[in-house]
Amino acid sequence: MLTATYILVSLSVEQASIRMSLLAFQKYMHVQLRHQSSLSLAQLQYAGDWLNRLYQGSYWRKVEMYLIPAIRQATPHADGLLDGLLNELNGLNHAALESINAVQRRAGASIDHSELQAGQLCAAIDGFCAALLQRLEKEERELFALARKVIVGEAWFxxxxxxxxHDARAQEARRDKAQVLPFVLPAPLPAAGGSVAAPADGAAPALPVPAQPLRAQA
Known part of the structure; x- marks a missing residue:
């Protein structure tokens, strides 16, 4: 059915946008922290804030808001399959949340401990991104296939x-207030001690700041 194909393609586009944001954030933080050993409180707070934004954004996806409820309503026979799959997906969400909690705990501890390892922050970010990327892949491979199996006819319409x-509301919101994508390259992070660190010889320079904010895609 063309309607089902349209819906699943639309979901795949949304998934791809989220995947790009996760990878861009992960790459940016690795570049910024590559030549540091200790971290400033500002860096930890910055990382924790963006991890939380990316995590919370996952709950406002069309997959969560529309597809999963539609699968639940499609047939009671899907409940066992769906519940098992959702338990696995929620486990990946929990792993991502644990990475956020680890960063926030370190930010709180930095009040008492002056040096925290940049490698620990990178490891937490890697764990967060790996969990959510795995969730996206599992949704595309298993959840979308389940939707094709159990949703029929008028339910797709x-x-x-x-x-x-949803898209009309998003377009209206963009007219009322500019929105940025989940991750837009910021100015270089301040190094531990408060100053912006200059790249070492041969090091990758800080990623550029866009001249204007990127607009969110509906």
Whole structure:
């Protein structure tokens, strides 16, 4: 059915946008922290803030808001399959949340301990991104296949209508207030001690700041 194909393609585009944001954030933080051993409190707070934004953003995806409820409503026979899959997906969410908690704990501890390892922060970011990227892959491979199996007929049209209404609200919000993508390259992070660290010889320079904020895609 063309409607089902449209919906799943739309979801795949949304998934790709989230995947790009996660990878961009991960790469940016690695570049910024590559030549540091200790961290400033500002760096930890910055990382924790963006990890939390990316995590919370996952709950406002069309997959969460429309597709999963539609699968639940499609047939009671899908409940066992869906519940098992959702338990696995929630486990990956929990792993990502643990990475955020680890960063926040270190930010709190930095009040009492002046030096925290940059490698620990990079490891937490890597764990966070790996968990959410694995969730995206599992959704595309298993959840979308389950949707094709159990959702039929008019239910696809109902989801398509929800998508159109969602996109219309997002477009209206963009007219009222500019929104940036989940991760936009910022100015270089201050090095531990408060000053912006100059790149060492041969090191990758700080990523450039866009001239204007990137607009969110509906």
């Amino acid at each position: 109902a989801i398509a209508y929800q998508f159109l209404a």
